[in-house]
Amino acid sequence: VHYHKKRKSYSAHKLPPGPKGVPFFGNLFQVPVLRPYPKFRDWAKEYGEIYRLKLGPQEMIVLNTAEAADELFVNRSKTFSSRSPPHVAHDIMSAGQRQVFLPYDKEWKVARRSLQSSIGPSAAKKLRPSQDLESRVLLYDILQHGDKSLQDLKEGPDGEVPEEHWFSLIRRYTTSVVMTVTYGKRANTIINNKYLHKIYAVLANFTKVGQPGNYLADAFPILRKLPDFLARWRVEARKMHEWEMELWGGLLNELKSDMANGISSDSYVGTYLKQRADAGQEVAPGCGLTEDGWLKDTLLAYTAGTVLEAGSDTTASTMQSFILFMLSHPHVLERLRADIDRVVGPDRLPSFDDEADLPYLVACIKETLRRRPPTIMGIPHSADEDEVYNGYFIPKGATVIGNVWAIHMDPIRYPNPTAFQPERFMTKDKPMRWGSGPDTDRDHYVFGWGRRFCQGSYIAEASLFIVLARIVWGIDFQAPTDPKTGNPIIPDMADDEATFSDGFVSIPYTFKISFKPRSEKHKQIIERSYDDAQAAWQVLGLKTDER
């Protein structure tokens, strides 16, 4: 009775406005599958803070202002913290276990809670020594690399980055950090690394398979009833699940056999397996939770896998974008370098303790995240109940998107939004803050909202800070010059389409650059700190680097 009453009172409200679709399919074919964010922003300009799309029978509500997204995802987070994941990519290919796509239910709560002591704010502080050592390795790798990336190193057919490309050096850093957190192991090699490149391949495949509008079975649940011989997508997705489990399950099994051989692992999965065994659940194969509420193996492997895939390319691509902005805005780089030189000097590497004295660097990182958010339309939430916002009806079950790109390009919030202007984040007479959430009053929205707020944001920011401070401090990077004009060849930052990839996660295409030490002294410090790092890895019982 209560339910009907509620619906009735809501029926007085109309659905948000939106582009007119065709019968049955709705707006399904109006959504550009490969590059949705420009169109979603155009619609935001046309319809304002909230609009509605219909993808087959699926309702999609798009929020285009920080106020609307804060109100629903933060203030009403009890209702708006679920997901309506893509059927083929999540239910079949991920066996319904990818943490980031779990609905707002018990499995998700247990998985999220289990991660908190490994990646939450206080865990992030404990990870800093590892980020310090890994960033020394990265600096050394970049120097060794020099100008090798001036050769023609082409991306693979699905955008794969060649192992020899400098992007792979950055990827090794970010992945090694999250491998250390999840499995207590480093990515200590780049070429022929068993796990490193596969993590990126799995993520790229997931974003491709999960693209809205890619599979009709995502939009039309009725098709999910088709038998396998009429549903090739299901057969394919099951194969991809096997392929993913070679990675996620392979990592888990390797750790289990280490532990069986008496090697303890001070890591998220190692600690979890030990606690689970102590509680009497040593063997718990399969999906979901045990009766007494422990993650079973597949859910555990996918939860660790979420950290590996959520923490790798997001952070790596932000570093790559940052370098692009520095190349294309030499006056910003000059000011930043002057700052770092003044605070740090030539005799030591920048450290985490320098953060309070480097507000312009923090501003440059924030401006990079604002101008080119890697998860450019966030990760869609969904509504667990009927709701009304500003007179508009939002039906239960609707997918609700926080349109990060439209918010970041809002000219009232960010005057001249397409310009790269770190100054917009400089605060006079007040200490610099990261201002990235999870609460309201924030400077940008890359890490999402509310109860689904990115759990790894503290680790991400620490990595961005230490790596970028050190690169700018020690390394000169230059774009190649055009032999005819003598001008540097830099990807066109005004042309987002030519410079950043398709896909739900939109990151820079590879670009050419050469690196050299800023001075002999910088070079020596980098080389010495690399040697020190190798010694430290040995003391910590971790693998040293092999190149």
Ligand code: HEM
């Ligand atoms: C610049 C780097 C990063 C960006 C832009 C980013 C972005 C995001 C976004 C947009 C979400 C979804 C938020 C929402 O639903 O509202 C998310 C979730 C998540 N992120 Fe990140 N992330 C980054 C780095 C990391 C790192 C380094 C880790 C791990 C150490 C991580 C772990 C996670 C996890 C576990 C979730 C799932 C939360 C859940 O569904 O409950 N992320 N991230």
